[in-house]
Amino acid sequence: MAGGKEIRNKIKSVQNTRKITRAMEMVAASKMRKAQARMKAARPYGEKIRNVTAHLAQALLDYAHPFLTKRAQVKRVGIIVVTTDKGLCGGLNTNVLRTAVNQMKAWQQAGIDVDVTAIGNKGFGFMQRTGGRVVSHVVQLGDTPHLDKLIGPVKVMLDAYQAGQIDELHIVYTRFINTMKQEPVMEQLLPVPADRMKPVSDHPFEYIYEPAPEVVIDDLLVRYIEALVYQAVSENIASEQSARMVAMKAASDNAGTVIDELKLVYNKTRQAAITKELSEIVAGAAAV
Amino acid sequence: MTMHVDVVSAEEQIYSGTAEFLAAPGEMGEIGVLPRHAPLLTRIKAGALRIKVANSNDEEVLVYVSGGILEVQPHVVTVLADTAIRGSDLDEAKALEAKKLAEEALANRSGSMDYASAQAELAQAVAQLAAIKKLRNRA
Numbered sequence: 001m002a003g004g005k006e007i008r009n010k011i012k013s014v015q016n017t018r019k020i021t022r023a024m025e026m027v028a029a030s031k032m033r034k035a036q037a038r039m040k041a042a043r044p045y046g047e048k049i050r051n052v053t054a055h056l057a058q059a060l061l062d063y064a065h066p067f068l069t070k071r072a073q074v075k076r077v078g079i080i081v082v083t084t085d086k087g088l089c090g091g092l093n094t095n096v097l098r099t100a101v102n103q104m105k106a107w108q109q110a111g112i113d114v115d116v117t118a119i120g121n122k123g124f125g126f127m128q129r130t131g132g133r134v135v136s137h138v139v140q141l142g143d144t145p146h147l148d149k150l151i152g153p154v155k156v157m158l159d160a161y162q163a164g165q166i167d168e169l170h171i172v173y174t175r176f177i178n179t180m181k182q183e184p185v186m187e188q189l190l191p192v193p194a195d196r197m198k199p200v201s202d203h204p205f206e207y208i209y210e211p212a213p214e215v216v217i218d219d220l221l222v223r224y225i226e227a228l229v230y231q232a233v234s235e236n237i238a239s240e241q242s243a244r245m246v247a248m249k250a251a252s253d254n255a256g257t258v259i260d261e262l263k264l265v266y267n268k269t270r271q272a273a274i275t276k277e278l279s280e281i282v283a284g285a286a287a288v
Numbered sequence: 289m290t291m292h293v294d295v296v297s298a299e300e301q302i303y304s305g306t307a308e309f310l311a312a313p314g315e316m317g318e319i320g321v322l323p324r325h326a327p328l329l330t331r332i333k334a335g336a337l338r339i340k341v342a343n344s345n346d347e348e349v350l351v352y353v354s355g356g357i358l359e360v361q362p363h364v365v366t367v368l369a370d371t372a373i374r375g376s377d378l379d380e381a382k383a384l385e386a387k388k389l390a391e392e393a394l395a396n397r398s399g400s401m402d403y404a405s406a407q408a409e410l411a412q413a414v415a416q417l418a419a420i421k422k423l424r425n426r427a
Binding site: 038041042044045046048049052056090091094097098101104105108124126128129130131132133134135136137138146147148151152153155156159205206207208209210211213215216219220223226227230250253254 | 294296297298299300301314315316326327328329330331357359366368370371379380382383384385386387389390393394402403405406407409410413414417420423424
């Protein structure tokens with residue numbers, strides 16, 4: 001029975017793999033639900049801050065905050081690349097990085113330099129390998145990202161923008177559309193696009209500011225950008241979990257197919273061996 | 289007469305409900321807000337928000353915030369709370385740390401961004417994915 005044992009071992013190993021992918025699928029499914037809830041929980045803050053900031057920008061026409069003014073010449077841009085920390089999630093990171101690299105190449109051809117902030121291990125490793133100018137990075141955010149960890153790396157970019165070292169700031173991440181669909185998107189963070197700062201109410205009113213409007217708007221804008229980055233990170237985590245769930249489901253299904261095929265081969269070899277043995281016995285008996 | 293109070297942070301909604309009165313630790317001093325207060329925007333310090341819940345027997349809710357921004361409109365009060373303990377020095381320290389980390393990582397390699405190898409690597413990953421997809425469709 002040549003090969004019988006080897007095939008049995010192979011089947012066993014594929015079965016073990018399937019057990020792992022099944023478990024990962026289920027873990028990802030439950031994490032995805034939590035990640036989606038967190039993503040939704042982060043929305044009201046961003047919305048609210050946007051509304052207040054829009055109102056302020058409207059009221060403070062004579063105070064041109066650098067975050068709101070477009071620069072005539074763009075020599076260097078910053079890009080925040082949001083990827084996952086772990087792999088095994090299909091083409092999620094590849095798609096994000098491809099979007100980023102294409103854009104970076106286009107900038108380079110236009111004579112614009114690029115600074116990178118990498119959020120997540122995969123993007124950080126990729127940028128390191130390929131030689132991107134990584135000015136700040138944060139990895140190992142875990143399943144529950146905290147704003148705490150993002151403040152530093154984002155501030156590096158914001159400071160560079162205020163110091164005039166970069167003239168634009170963009171973010172690339174994976175937007176969560178639904179469980180089956182996630183897509184890489186690129187958005188401009190700085191200067192804040194004008195359409196994001198549309199007035200919210202049609203009856204104008206003025207706030208009382210404490211201490212001064214300029215101070216409050218400075219604080220608000222920094223928090224607004226951070227909220228957008230946080231939102232992107234939490235969407236990215238929801239996308240990661242659902243992409244992993246789908247990938248692991250596909251892997252489990254594939255393992256099933258492989259096991260079926262192997263079983264067929266195994267049974268065929270077994271039967272062939274039995275037939276051969278039988279015919280040998282019969283032939284032996286006839287000879288006697 | 290009541291007003292709606294929302295306390296939100298970037299990470300979650302902390303409190304939402306109707307209230308008769310709210311006291312907050314404003315940067316320039318403690319602020320008390322009653323319904324139909326004039327529009328106000330101020331920074332708040334770390335401390336407790338005292339919210340007197342509407343239609344209750346003087347029930348008070350205490351919400352601790354580590355700073356943030358308070359927005360008052362006649363019938364809606366929103367507190368944009370900071371989850372992290374912040375301060376310009378602390379933020380600066382965080383930024384410096386991030387910069388140092390990046391510089392250390394940068395020191396380990398040289399040269400500029402190699403777009404050709406970046407795209408080659410990505411193309412390889414894409415090809416792998418396409419192959420997997422084909423395999424799946426066949427099965």
